[in-house]
Amino acid sequence: MNLLKTALVALSALIGSAGLLAKGELNLFGWSEYIPQEVLDGFTAETGIKVNFETYASNEELLSKLVAGGSAYDLVQPSDYTAEVMIRRKMLAPLDLAKLTNLGNIDPALMKLPHDPAGKYTVPYMTGTVGIVINTEKVKTPVRGYKDFFAPQHKDRLVVLNDNRELVTWALYSLGHSANDISKETLAKARPVVAEWVKLVKVFDSDSPKTALLNGDVDLGIVWSGEAAILWNEDRKFQYVLPAEGAHQFIDVLAIPAGAKNQAEAHALINYILRPEVSKLISAKFPYTNPNLAARKLLSPDELANPASYPKEGKLETFRDIGRLAADIDQLVTDLKSAQ
Amino acid sequence: MNAPDAQSAQPATTGHDRRQPGWRAWALLAPMVAWLVLFVVVPTVILLVYSFCERDEVGGVIFSFTLDNYTRVFDPVYLRIFVRSVGYAGLTTIICVIIGYPMAYYIARAPEARRNQLLLLVMVPFWTSFLIRTYAWITILKQEGLLNGLLQALQLTSSPLSLMYTPTAVVIGLVYAYLPFMILPIYSSAEKLDHSLVEAAYDLGAGPLRAFASVIIPLTMPGIAAGTLLVFVPAIGMFAITDLMGGAKVPMIGNVIQNQFMQARDWPFGAALGVVFMSMFAVTYLLLQRRGARIHE
Numbered sequence: 241m242n243l244l245k246t247a248l249v250a251l252s253a254l255i256g257s258a259g260l261l262a263k264g265e266l267n268l269f270g271w272s273e274y275i276p277q278e279v280l281d282g283f284t285a286e287t288g289i290k291v292n293f294e295t296y297a298s299n300e301e302l303l304s305k306l307v308a309g310g311s312a313y314d315l316v317q318p319s320d321y322t323a324e325v326m327i328r329r330k331m332l333a334p335l336d337l338a339k340l341t342n343l344g345n346i347d348p349a350l351m352k353l354p355h356d357p358a359g360k361y362t363v364p365y366m367t368g369t370v371g372i373v374i375n376t377e378k379v380k381t382p383v384r385g386y387k388d389f390f391a392p393q394h395k396d397r398l399v400v401l402n403d404n405r406e407l408v409t410w411a412l413y414s415l416g417h418s419a420n421d422i423s424k425e426t427l428a429k430a431r432p433v434v435a436e437w438v439k440l441v442k443v444f445d446s447d448s449p450k451t452a453l454l455n456g457d458v459d460l461g462i463v464w465s466g467e468a469a470i471l472w473n474e475d476r477k478f479q480y481v482l483p484a485e486g487a488h489q490f491i492d493v494l495a496i497p498a499g500a501k502n503q504a505e506a507h508a509l510i511n512y513i514l515r516p517e518v519s520k521l522i523s524a525k526f527p528y529t530n531p532n533l534a535a536r537k538l539l540s541p542d543e544l545a546n547p548a549s550y551p552k553e554g555k556l557e558t559f560r561d562i563g564r565l566a567a568d569i570d571q572l573v574t575d576l577k578s579a580q
Numbered sequence: 581m582n583a584p585d586a587q588s589a590q591p592a593t594t595g596h597d598r599r600q601p602g603w604r605a606w607a608l609l610a611p612m613v614a615w616l617v618l619f620v621v622v623p624t625v626i627l628l629v630y631s632f633c634e635r636d637e638v639g640g641v642i643f644s645f646t647l648d649n650y651t652r653v654f655d656p657v658y659l660r661i662f663v664r665s666v667g668y669a670g671l672t673t674i675i676c677v678i679i680g681y682p683m684a685y686y687i688a689r690a691p692e693a694r695r696n697q698l699l700l701l702v703m704v705p706f707w708t709s710f711l712i713r714t715y716a717w718i719t720i721l722k723q724e725g726l727l728n729g730l731l732q733a734l735q736l737t738s739s740p741l742s743l744m745y746t747p748t749a750v751v752i753g754l755v756y757a758y759l760p761f762m763i764l765p766i767y768s769s770a771e772k773l774d775h776s777l778v779e780a781a782y783d784l785g786a787g788p789l790r791a792f793a794s795v796i797i798p799l800t801m802p803g804i805a806a807g808t809l810l811v812f813v814p815a816i817g818m819f820a821i822t823d824l825m826g827g828a829k830v831p832m833i834g835n836v837i838q839n840q841f842m843q844a845r846d847w848p849f850g851a852a853l854g855v856v857f858m859s860m861f862a863v864t865y866l867l868l869q870r871r872g873a874r875i876h877e
Binding site: 298307325331399403438444452563570574577578 | 635637638639640657660661664718722723724725742744745823827828829830831836839841842843844845846
């Protein structure tokens, strides 16, 4: 009797999974700590499409894996400047905009930007900034920009992103250059600045820079705005400031790799994420800046008041692809870190 | 001149004949050989080929022939990183010997039932993921962590010590991670140690220090050597601990190589670093082997 029952259960499970397969599946390759599992579960419950989810921790890792022959992915989540190089190298498939009926929810100001001028390849997922977090219980002097942040009295009290391009960009800003003004000459000028800064930093961490702040190991940080927003929710003593000299704004997008096998399913998931009530769930879990204006109307006043998620006007710039100069930046920072 | 040659050649040939493996031996070895070819030989060849190539704009590998990657490896920056990595790994190995030797010796001398319990305790940490154990150290060492709490509660320190994200934290993490790899080989040679030899040393008038230095240490030397190899080699290439506990501030050679494959997307340069790194170990190992062989003669 028991055996029969087990066999029946196994059989029905088999039929069930076969049924799911018939409705298709989707291989999603996205950032870690960025897509809530309940969103994917909701999508599967509604459409029957099974989502296989893998994560990465940097744009570089995404590119590495795609270049190394990962054509198995149907949906990826690059940042603007990475999408730019992927479009140029024909690594992305054009989107069928007719299938994306909810696309009108997205802030028009975030569409057709330089990384995807025709708006044919990418759909904004979340945007954010890179700014300064201050533990106001420990730091009493005002910190307005990079120069205040990297002041000698803050030695060993700083956490910054472990991202070579970010670090060099901040140095360029403090010298009055713009974020994409990167050449051998400007890098040579940035070098002594970065050399001084590297000596002051206690922790380099891109994955979870909030940890060192929460643990009390450091008092100030330059972090992703989403991390800063979580800190602010945790304790109001963590204040977010957009650096006066200028700040990096990133637009993370959804895009379909060229040659993806399940493009219809990928379109279905993009359109599902574009729904206001779904997008709202993402904001609740990962409080970056939501580009979905219809979803923003559903957010609580508390969420909208979070200064890290929705900062007041600042001087913002997106990154552009810089090609081979990325290697020069990497060498410069490695050099300076090890020179200590 | 001829005679001794012939004489020495004779036993060697017969010895060789006797050890010539038959097909059965090869059949037994086949899985191991296949494994080695697939996961050691082939990847090493790929690494070698890549190390002479160039990267393209997005980080793909362009098949060409250049020595640039190797010239860059010998840039003072990378040599300095290499020297520092050797320093950290060397310090870790020395501390592991100092802590591990007495432990291993004590376990080897303990009664059998007790011995197994103690060995189990050495191995218990392996039941948990390495990363989780490293995060546990962060909880202990952080500014508002367990250790600082304890020190302040006992009023041993007035203000919290900064332990996390320092070279000290890196060495603590490395010693913790690799200590078992030092204890186990020393234990196995200490266990085989014939205690009557130690007693003989005493009978012949050696004091405890002399007996330890000229009898016990030489007899457990194979264990110390194996432990040193097992600790030093992985410690030098470790990148997770320097990132998590050292705050990614001072790169070690493992971080630099990992960085080439991820952030910098320069696989050929990463491969060149790997090849040089591997050759250095192979050469050091061969030199040590030869020296060891000479001492035995």
